[in-house]
Amino acid sequence: MSLPNILLGLIKEPTSGYEIKQTFEQVLHYFWNADLAQIYPALKKLEQQGLATSQMAAPDKGPPRKLYQRTTEGTQQLRAWLQDGPQLNTERLHYLTQVFFLGEIPSNKRITFFERLHDYFSQQLNELIEVDNSWSNDDPRYPDNLPDREQAMQFTLRLGLLKINAIVQWCESCLKTLNSKL
Amino acid sequence: MSLPNILLGLIKEPTSGYEIKQTFEQVLHYFWNADLAQIYPALKKLEQQGLATSQMAAPDKGPPRKLYQRTTEGTQQLRAWLQDGPQLNTERLHYLTQVFFLGEIPSNKRITFFERLHDYFSQQLNELIEVDNSWSNDDPRYPDNLPDREQAMQFTLRLGLLKINAIVQWCESCLKTLNSKL
């Protein structure tokens, strides 16, 4: 049930499906992803439900784009979703289910597994630190006096930094335990 | 693709679908969940693929149970999944997508949202601390000298403690920021 609401959140201003996909890839992919093959039908459905309207835009260069924008009912639906409180207990962490059964493979393979996890999350942490730094340099109101929309986005970044930092530490702690038994 | 492998991990010893569901509810639900309506057909499919065998058990009390156990091929499949490395970039955090758009609702509603998050994760943290403590009391080898299977499970608990602690701190930090602007 989240995708339609995420799309409503993204189409405050007229926006194309293709543009939305890029926002997923650049920003939201840390905690959500959606494919174009999902986005286009979902936008169409929002329009059929009266939660969004669309108009064609034919720019000078490039192919025509279909721009969607949410209606008043769309905004109401979005707010209802948010005011209904957090949607919890829906996490699916593939890599953790793997860790749970990691005793099934030999010790050296377990170490390789955690080294891969460590590499992946270290890089993600560096990316987020980079975003944090450049935002901090660009806006003197950062991080505690941002306007509402930016503040909400900054909250998600703030969690990313804390959480991924914890995951990197966890990888190092597990690697230490595994290596101490060789 | 994870569920069949998780089931293979759980049916090292003969186990019923109902029992597996309880393991999900008691242990794995922190990072994965599956319904009985998913588990029963998935077990049947494993049997059809030759990755598991089943036998009926008719105990003195209670209804008959169908016990599944993985075959050698099933074990090979499980190990292949683990040795293939971690499955990454598949997270879907519903509540974070909500936070991302939280600027759409008034400030007092935002505070309520974070208070709910804080309550939920604080309770989950307490549960995990409880598990950690009692395990520590029951086994002198805890946490660094456990046998392979238990060590792997302990690794998932270790991440839970670090990560949920980070989330609780995040909630407090965001609430502080939100309250400072009232």
Place this chain on the structure above:
DNA sequence: GGCCCCATGTAATGGGTTACATGATTGC
């Protein structure tokens, strides 16, 4: 000419949730 990017879509398949259906036993 061939490849990548922009831009929109459909079709087939697989994974997951909700609702429905059955029947025995345990506890109040």
Place this chain on the structure above:
DNA sequence: GCAATCATGTAACCCATTACATGGGGCC
């Protein structure tokens, strides 16, 4: 007698992924 728990399943629906299809423009 009734509700809850044990135990197994099917059917319908919705959500997500992969593959396929189309067509213009820029670049080498």
